[in-house]
Amino acid sequence: MTRVHDMGGRYGDGRVVPEPEDQVFHEDWHKRALAVTLAAGAHGAWNIDVSRHARERLAPMDYARFSYYEKWMAALADLLVETGLVTADEMAGANPTMSPRAATTLTAEAVPAVLAKGGPATRASDMAPAFAPGDVVLTRHLAENTLVDGGHTRLPRYAAGARGCILRYHGTHVLPDSSAHGLGDAAEPLYAVVFPASELWAHPENPADEVVLDLWQSYLVAG
CATH class of the missing domain: 1.10.472.20 (Nitrile hydratase, beta subunit)
Known part of the structure; x- marks a missing residue:
């Protein structure tokens, strides 16, 4: 189930219009x-x-x-x-x-x-990285928090069930799905994963474009 904030690729919202770099605040x-x-x-x-x-x-x-x-x-x-x-x-x-x-x-x-x-989110963890740069992975089929029903997750719905490639390993970081609900850091390996636009959307305007998402290990399986 998608929620109102999870709007990537949704129809009817119009084009994204970049603003001048020096326009930080409108009011x-x-x-x-x-x-x-x-x-x-x-x-x-x-x-x-x-x-x-x-x-x-x-x-x-x-x-x-x-x-x-x-x-x-x-x-x-x-x-x-x-x-x-x-x-x-x-x-x-x-x-x-x-x-x-x-x-x-x-x-x-x-x-x-x-x-x-700042607020560094890196943490020590006993969980070993399961993937390395170049590995092909699939994201979880459902973009949902598996710890809390209806809870926070950083896996966007438009990327659920998509095939991508590990671009970079970031180390172990606090898992937002746990941290957002007071359940502890639950640190996991975090990866930059690159997806072709054609994998995420049925009719991308620019099929050769790529989208890079930072995704936690529990969001991924070998592809």
């Missing part, structure tokens, strides 16, 4: 939305996979009509309430109180160092 409030999201994330109450899943599980009608940063802000509001950083009443503007995490607030002076540090 001034977009800058603030990015800043608030980064500052809230610095409290450590969630990780990147949890935040992605929060955006994916917005109501379909909202997801379809919201702009990019409106999706960010709607998901952030959900996360703030769900993690207890803000109450629903406070979100509505009533009786604001000092958050118990106020001491971990990200200050403007600390932003460059925090962004430079």
Whole structure:
């Protein structure tokens, strides 16, 4: 089953129109939305996979009509309430109180160092890589989270059941399917897998194009 956010190759959405490289934000409030999201994330109450899943599980009608940063802000509001950083009443503007995490607030002076540090997802793991560059693989037939019904996964539906070739081995990384649901890192080998456009879509505009996806080992079988 496809969900509203999993829209690769879907008909009816029109062409992708590249924007000027120097046009980072369309509106001034977009800058603030990015800043608030980064500052809230610095409290450590969630990780990147949890935040992605929060955006994916917005109501379909909202997801379809919201702009990019409106999706960010709607998901952030959900996360703030769900993690207890803000109450629903406070979100509505009533009786604001000092958050118990106020001491971990990200200050403007600390932003460059925090962004430079990033959030590496590499982890040690006993799981050996099953594939090497040049190996032919098939993706799982169903693009679903096998740990949590309806849960987060980084295997897009348009690539489910497709045949590709291992381009690069990235080492072992946190498995989003587990991490997004508080089930631990469950680190697995991660690969860059290259697919011809003709393998992913029935009528690609440019059949010779290739798509490279980063995919975890549990998404793949030998092809």
